[in-house]
Amino acid sequence: MLLVKELPQLLKRVSRPGRYIGGEFNEVQKDPREVDVRLALGFPDIYEIGMSHLGLKLLYHILNQRPDVWCERVFAPWHDMEELLRQEQLPLYTLESKSALCDMDIVGFTLQYEMTYTNILAMLDLGGIPLQGGDRSPSDPLIIAGGPGAFNPESLAPFFDVVVLGEGEEVIGELVDVYKEHAALERGVGWRQRLLQAWATIDGVYVPSGYTIAYNGDGTVKSIEPTTAQFPPVIRKRLVQDIASAPYPTDPVVPAMDVVHDRAMVEIFRGCGRGCRFCQAGTIYRPVRERPVEQVQSLARDILKHTGYDELSLVSLSSADHSCISPLVLSLLDEWEKEKVGISLPSLRVDTFSVGLAEQVQRVRKSGLTFAPEAGTQRLRNVINKGVTRDDLLTTTRAVFSAGWRLVKLYFMIGLPTEIEEDVEAIAELTYDVLHTYPRGKKGGKVNVSVAGFVPKPHTPFQWEAQDSVGMLESKQERLKQRFRTRRIDFSWHDAGLSVLEGAFSRGDRRLANVLLAAYRLGCRFDAWSDQVDLNKWEQAFEESGLDISFYAQRAREKDEVLPWSHLDSGVSQEFLWEERQRAYAGKHTPDCRHDVCSACGVCEGLNAGVVLCGQRSEP
């Protein structure tokens, strides 16, 4: 607060100072003396990226609705700002009150992507908070994590006091209530420990320090044991069954700066029933729960009124899959066209229905439509359970081009399980086939193809797979580069070294925390940005820690191996995942559980949950 007066002058030294000022419309200001608990929600990337995150808006809204809580925001400072803070000996501060991060009672981070973890350490350090949970005193904030990375947070275990698995809407309030009880007590020795033990009794709450990991001689995990009976052997995710009754942010903070995905967002459903075998989101967000049409319409109205946005985005893992998407989109277009509000659907299915839908919503065909076949051959698509056929794709792109679009974007992966040379070659063939669906003789027509290296993820049927090595990925990329030497195809790929680094941390165990710490101290930041990541420093970090990156990334896991996340339960059974792996290798399709047969993954039974379509719970 003392630095507010000097801030405008200080910020002249950094690029894009708008990142660090707060003051946006709908920002929540409270009197700190009138609240019992102060929280900061941290997004471990820059403001422009973090401000688009729906989860942050949701928790900000829920927490600030409580009169006894003030929740503020903090984002990762760019290099020049980190330098400025260190030079001027200023702490990383929250945007609303400009308070030092260490002045908060609780700081929460969202674990979106492993390569943002060094930013978390930077934010803690700059915020004046000891990095190791064990070094924190009763006057230091409690540090909590959530988000998809919570399903394997082991590489961050020493740095977080608590990790929350699953959906946070309800559990966050429970955490705050228990905190308040303990905050009223004297903060002597053992105060933190008692609070963590109390938190550990809440469903979905994982206290890493409550578990000891033992290792076998070969480096695999031998056991994950609670230190006392107060810590449950397994922590299961939290799920909000009735999302229609849960709170939703209808007055989100509106950034003044240019940020990504800068539009009104309504989440139209959670989860995905398609069961693509490489996809972690498909597992951890089960079962599918769709919002009723009337609610989406009403939320849209409120958000647009409170924000002044002129674009509305219908958000989900696969928006065209909402059971009532057609009437929903048509009704929104009807209501909002005269107000000059545009509608956008972030992701589409590969079928002409989606093209028709896209035609309705995208009045101006500025950007291309994106499709994700993921694999080049039908065989491999069957392995990953992506039911798209070559005919489906070509019929769709033909429709896209004849509707006036001049660009189609395709996403593929290399390094998928059972992949052979023919599959990689087929990526090129399929891409050309797509290009050739552009009307002959007509000017224009382009395909952007993006090929990512496959990263096996925990809690998926492919969690036991070996990842391709850097060399293997690079040679496949090189092959494709050679094939795509034409102006009408724009080929982009991800750095193989970065894919493998991600692969190591994605299935990493607790020992990787040392690598993370070393990398942070060597100056690694913003590793998710390909022009910022320094793979040499990461190599050094692995060396210093005496760990082998290929042990984590390239090693195939045994069926009965204790995986580092075995104590964390997504609701989907290990038996189901292994069964799906077997089906993958046999090329067998598993249908979408929303409309077809239940595949008995375990989540509905175990969590007393069910699929909700258009707001109605459906029976399996």
Next chain:
Amino acid sequence: MNRIWFHFSKMGLAACLSHLDTIRTLERACRRAQLPLAYSQGFNPRPRLAFGPALPVGMESEAEFFEAQMHVEYAPLKAASELNHSLPAGLRVIKASQVAADVPSLSSLVAAAHYRALLPKPAQSVLAQAVSEVLHSEEWIIERPKKGKRDVRPLLHALELTGNRELHFTLASGQDGTLRPDDFLTALAHECHDCFNPVDARITRMGLLIKGKEGLGPFDKYF
């Protein structure tokens, strides 16, 4: 068709917003205030808004202006009040006024801007000397990296050092040439042999001027 001109201020941390950020914010604020904006035709209708001269990032201003066209009659006072409920911290509408259809555009009318720079430390007499020299010369050649030399004396309309920490100056801003206040201060600092650090000066735009028959006059005659 109904043209309303708004005079607003941009103070405190809002100075860190760029011109484009400000434009975006104003557009959304108009929508939040439910002003009956007029839109352009065609595939991608845009609200009919027009803006005054851009203010470089890092500067405050008590003299920012923008125009909004409404498709129906709308009381300027009401528009100002509604907008003030819809603006983020640091931006505030001071006045609003209806403007006749035949009045030229904002950007074409503006000819100069008056600035105030607060120096972090009291200036030495070298500065007063430099000020006097600049005012008395007919020519003032400054050089910008990669942009070459130019004579900016004709673009400097007034300059005064009040007390020993406050500089007031009026620079051309518009269709007949523009001199940015930060470039001006850098050049002035150079003249007095770096007697102050231009980056540390706190600059505020105080007013805009239009070219009338008797020379430069205040902009707010339209209000």
